[in-house]
Amino acid sequence: MKLRLIYPDLPFWRAETSRLALFIGGIEFEDVRPSREEIPKMRTDGTFPFGQFPVLQVDGKTIAQTGAIARFCGKLSGLYPSDDNYAAAKVDEVIDLCTDITIQMRPSIRETDPKLRTEMRKELSETILPRWLGFLEKLLEDNRDTGFFVGSSISVADLAVWRLCAWISGGIIDGISTNLLEGFPLLSVHQREISNLPKVMEWVKKTHK
Numbered sequence: 001m002k003l004r005l006i007y008p009d010l011p012f013w014r015a016e017t018s019r020l021a022l023f024i025g026g027i028e029f030e031d032v033r034p035s036r037e038e039i040p041k042m043r044t045d046g047t048f049p050f051g052q053f054p055v056l057q058v059d060g061k062t063i064a065q066t067g068a069i070a071r072f073c074g075k076l077s078g079l080y081p082s083d084d085n086y087a088a089a090k091v092d093e094v095i096d097l098c099t100d101i102t103i104q105m106r107p108s109i110r111e112t113d114p115k116l117r118t119e120m121r122k123e124l125s126e127t128i129l130p131r132w133l134g135f136l137e138k139l140l141e142d143n144r145d146t147g148f149f150v151g152s153s154i155s156v157a158d159l160a161v162w163r164l165c166a167w168i169s170g171g172i173i174d175g176i177s178t179n180l181l182e183g184f185p186l187l188s189v190h191q192r193e194i195s196n197l198p199k200v201m202e203w204v205k206k207t208h209k
């Protein structure tokens with residue numbers, strides 16, 4: 001099976017979850033990272049069927065949508081439950097939660113008025129994100145003995161949250177506190193543990209700039 005995963009050269013969770021899953025699973029894929037100049041053409045030549053990315057091409061056929069791609073790559077890599085429908089739904093739940101959190105960020109990222117943007121980021125830091133991160137913390141608490149989001153081993157849910165939290169609290173977005181995870185002990189430990197996995201460290205060393 002020939003796989004081409006298409007997303008700009010950024011370790012954003014929407015693509016990085018699937019890239020990393022394939023890497024961990026030892027599944028060969030072409031890691032296509034179009035430049036800013038190449039993207040407009042891809043919007044019109046059918047590469048991005050909904051005008052958005054990531055996109056995964058499987059033997060020339062296209063899968064769009066972050067969650068669909070993550071599930072597909074998770075299944076190929078052994079990082080998505082294959083015989084437990086409840087566990088599979090719980091993984092989906094976490095990925096959808098990552099999407100919801102990303103959507104919370106969008107208005108301030110698109111805001112062009114600096115004063116309004118600062119106010120929005122303050123509200124995100126102080127109120128909105130702590131509420132949503134609390135939901136993730138609660139999921140870890142419910143699955144406490146394992147340190148993973150679902151079941152007793154790593155899944156694409158863990159990879160998605162790991163990259164999402166690195167983005168939110170990594171000092172990448174002006175005005176969003178880098179101490180955001182401090183109030184969430186299980187999420188903080190989860191973040192560290194995933195970062196320290198040998199395959200994750202190898203991938204980060206290889207691809208993150």
Ligand SMILES: N[C@@H](CCC(=O)N[C@@H](CS)C(=O)NCC(=O)O)C(=O)O
Nearest residue numbers: 012014051052053054064065066067
């Ligand atoms: N529903 C899509 C949303 C993907 C999305 O918003 N991608 C962003 C990049 S992270 C994008 O394509 N932005 C450009 C645009 O919307 O025109 C998914 O789940 O993959």
